[in-house]
Amino acid sequence: MARKISMRQAINEALDQEMARDPSVFVMGEDIVGGAGGMGEIDAWGGVLGVTKGLNAKYPGRLLDTPLSESAYIGAAVGAAACGMRPVAELMFLDFMGVCFDQIFNQAAKFRYMFGGKAETPVVIRAMVGAGFRAAAQHSQMLTPLFVHIPGLKVVCPSNAYDAKGLLIQSIRDNDPVIFCEHKNLYGAEADVPAESYAIPFGEANVVRDGKHATIVTYGMMVQRAMDAAAALAKQGVECEVIDLRTLSPIDWDTVIDSAERTGHVICVDEAHPRCSIAADVSAMVTQECFKALKGPIQMVTAPHTPVPFSPVLEDLYIPSAEAIAKAVKKSMAH
Amino acid sequence: MTAPNSTAGIFPLDKPGLLQAYRTMRTIREFEERLHADFAKGDIPGFVHLYAGEEAAGTGIMMHLEDKDRIASTHRGHGHCIAKGVDTSGMMAEIYGKVSGSCRGKGGSMHIADLSKGMMGANGILGAGAPLVCGAALAAKYRGDGGVAISFVGDGASNQGTFLESLNLAAVWNLPAIFVVENNGYAESTSRDYAVAVDSFVDRAAGFGLPGVTVDGLDFFAVYEAAGEIIKRAREGGGPALLECKMIRMYGHFEGDQQTYRAKGELDDIRANKDCLKMFTQRVMEAGVISRGELDAIDREVVAEIQEASAFAKAAPLPTAADLTTDVYVNY
Numbered sequence: 001m002a003r004k005i006s007m008r009q010a011i012n013e014a015l016d017q018e019m020a021r022d023p024s025v026f027v028m029g030e031d032i033v034g035g036a037g038g039m040g041e042i043d044a045w046g047g048v049l050g051v052t053k054g055l056n057a058k059y060p061g062r063l064l065d066t067p068l069s070e071s072a073y074i075g076a077a078v079g080a081a082a083c084g085m086r087p088v089a090e091l092m093f094l095d096f097m098g099v100c101f102d103q104i105f106n107q108a109a110k111f112r113y114m115f116g117g118k119a120e121t122p123v124v125i126r127a128m129v130g131a132g133f134r135a136a137a138q139h140s141q142m143l144t145p146l147f148v149h150i151p152g153l154k155v156v157c158p159s160n161a162y163d164a165k166g167l168l169i170q171s172i173r174d175n176d177p178v179i180f181c182e183h184k185n186l187y188g189a190e191a192d193v194p195a196e197s198y199a200i201p202f203g204e205a206n207v208v209r210d211g212k213h214a215t216i217v218t219y220g221m222m223v224q225r226a227m228d229a230a231a232a233l234a235k236q237g238v239e240c241e242v243i244d245l246r247t248l249s250p251i252d253w254d255t256v257i258d259s260a261e262r263t264g265h266v267i268c269v270d271e272a273h274p275r276c277s278i279a280a281d282v283s284a285m286v287t288q289e290c291f292k293a294l295k296g297p298i299q300m301v302t303a304p305h306t307p308v309p310f311s312p313v314l315e316d317l318y319i320p321s322a323e324a325i326a327k328a329v330k331k332s333m334a335h
Numbered sequence: 336m337t338a339p340n341s342t343a344g345i346f347p348l349d350k351p352g353l354l355q356a357y358r359t360m361r362t363i364r365e366f367e368e369r370l371h372a373d374f375a376k377g378d379i380p381g382f383v384h385l386y387a388g389e390e391a392a393g394t395g396i397m398m399h400l401e402d403k404d405r406i407a408s409t410h411r412g413h414g415h416c417i418a419k420g421v422d423t424s425g426m427m428a429e430i431y432g433k434v435s436g437s438c439r440g441k442g443g444s445m446h447i448a449d450l451s452k453g454m455m456g457a458n459g460i461l462g463a464g465a466p467l468v469c470g471a472a473l474a475a476k477y478r479g480d481g482g483v484a485i486s487f488v489g490d491g492a493s494n495q496g497t498f499l500e501s502l503n504l505a506a507v508w509n510l511p512a513i514f515v516v517e518n519n520g521y522a523e524s525t526s527r528d529y530a531v532a533v534d535s536f537v538d539r540a541a542g543f544g545l546p547g548v549t550v551d552g553l554d555f556f557a558v559y560e561a562a563g564e565i566i567k568r569a570r571e572g573g574g575p576a577l578l579e580c581k582m583i584r585m586y587g588h589f590e591g592d593q594q595t596y597r598a599k600g601e602l603d604d605i606r607a608n609k610d611c612l613k614m615f616t617q618r619v620m621e622a623g624v625i626s627r628g629e630l631d632a633i634d635r636e637v638v639a640e641i642q643e644a645s646a647f648a649k650a651a652p653l654p655t656a657a658d659l660t661t662d663v664y665v666n667y
Binding site for chain 2: 066084106
């Protein structure tokens with residue numbers, strides 16, 4: 001039975017149901033319980049934004065507050081996964097990956113290949129991504145392209161509560177390391193979410209709006225902005241197809257190429273910086289695979305090549321807007 | 336001639352244990368010396384870092400372990416692999432980049448692993464194994480299976496943040512994790528005295544609330560006894576500890592290293608007076624518990640084993656183009 005719940009609740013529910021299903025699943029991170037070792041409430045925080053709130057009471061001993069020590073505890077999650085556990089490690093902000101990246105890209109991602117296919121490392125690393133929270137340059141980045149670049153990692157970035165639950169459940173059951181990116185501005189967004197457990201397979205994009213004139217390819221918080229742009233353009237007689245990639249590695253090329261061949265206009269929208277981004281990646285693949293079907297140059301709508309600014313007026317300019325997306329659609333269609 | 340069987344009151348191991356220790360150390364030495372010779376001929380691709388001279392430490396520690404116990408090794412990992420029971424033919428083929436290697440030729444010398452033996456991999460990133468060992472120890476504690484996990488680092492990698500963070504994490508979670516500092520005096524070419532600010536690694540352990548002990552890593556028996564106590568304590572829930580083994584590498588940082596950073600005569604002195612294998616042999620023979628003949632018999636078997644491993648590796652098939660893109664994911 002579906003109810004309207006927030007993405008925060010959907011993620012909590014996914015963790016809850018997987019912990020109930022599989023005793024090898026445990027959760028670790030900074031302040032995920034909150035209050036460890038203190039004199040006050042034990043389950044004080046439940047994560048800095050409350051995503052893991054309440055789980056400690058149901059699964060005592062299976063939520064581990066960690067010291068502020070990302071290299072050690074992310075590495076410990078990787079090591080435990082290589083020893084048959086299914087850890088879900090919360091990195092809080094994906095921006096913190098800088099201090100523990102080795103454990104992800106040189107260890108977790110490479111074990112299977114380096115060890116000749118004999119290792120499985122079923123670790124999930126959850127982290128907040130994205131701008132719009134007035135959190136400035138070191139707590140706001142969309143670093144998805146860094147991880148997509150690395151063979152051995154899977155990268156997930158849901159745009160809504162329904163997908164967040166199903167994709168997180170799939171991530172925990174998956175036998176490869178998964179970087180699970182949660183947009184901090186979507187935690188409060190509600191959607192119809194079934195109460196029962198369900199998994200959404202990786203590599204299956206979601207066509208969230210059908211259209212015949214142009215294809216907008218995006219993910220994460222940009223999906224809603226693409227939908228807003230499409231709604232505005234529809235009033236002017238332009239019908240956009242909007243594709244929510246949902247998982248960036250693996251990526252559903254078939255859905256993207258099929259749509260590009262039908263519409264001939266492709267707009268790649270990415271909250272990441274433009275260079276070597278998901279937008280650039282999709283642009284290159286579409287050009288290679290269906291060049292003859294294109295009726296106009298592929299457009300990229302991305303954040304600028306700058307750090308994320310603090311001042312709200314600048315940050316709002318930084319994040320790609322629905323207006324910028326609509327403008328890019330028109331620019332392609334002008335050809 | 337067979338020497339008497341009783342070792343009681345003289346050695347902490349029985350006679351079969353002593354013979355096993357000798358066999359392991361001798362196998363490591365033979366494996367590494369074979370690699371040293373074959374590398375010089377140009378037969379072996381890439382980087383090779385030899386463990387020769389350090390056998391007493393790896394062997395003295397690993398003799399306390401079972402397959403369920405995990406270790407994370409370093410770039411100088413061959414000795415740890417052999418002492419943990421990894422097959423020498425598979426290792427040799429791996430070092431030659433052959434598809435019959437332990438890791439199908441995809442890892443090479445710096446990434447040999449055998450998870451079925453609890454060997455979580457040699458590691459090309461210095462200090463990276465310490466957090467992984469925290470995870471292995473956490474898994475053992477979570478399951479309650481009595482397993483321990485051991486991280487090896489050199490004196491150089493002991494300066495890495497990953498190592499120091501792991502000491503703290505293991506202490507606050509009271510993990511069955513042991514951190515072995517293999518102090519061979521050099522981080523590549525840079526001396527330990529230059530790069531490590533404290534006089535003793537035990538002081539570092541104390542700084543993180545861990546007990547620590549320093550032993551002469553050339554003395555198999557000192558390592559064996561100290562490791563035994565620490566491992567037993569960790570198995571029983573007593574928590575992590577640090578073990579510093581002062582040791583010596585007989586060859587360069589990597590094969591091809593001219594070792595001009597060493598003092599004149601240093602290598603000759605090592606060969607003559609600081610060879611852990613010779614020291615072990617002398618001890619057990621002087622005590623009269625093992626005869627030269629018994630050691631010679633092991634030598635012959637070990638030489639044959641490594642000869643066979645080398646022949647196997649040389650004859651083994653190379654990977655094909657089809658192998659390039661496999662084993663990246665479980666499924667994708």
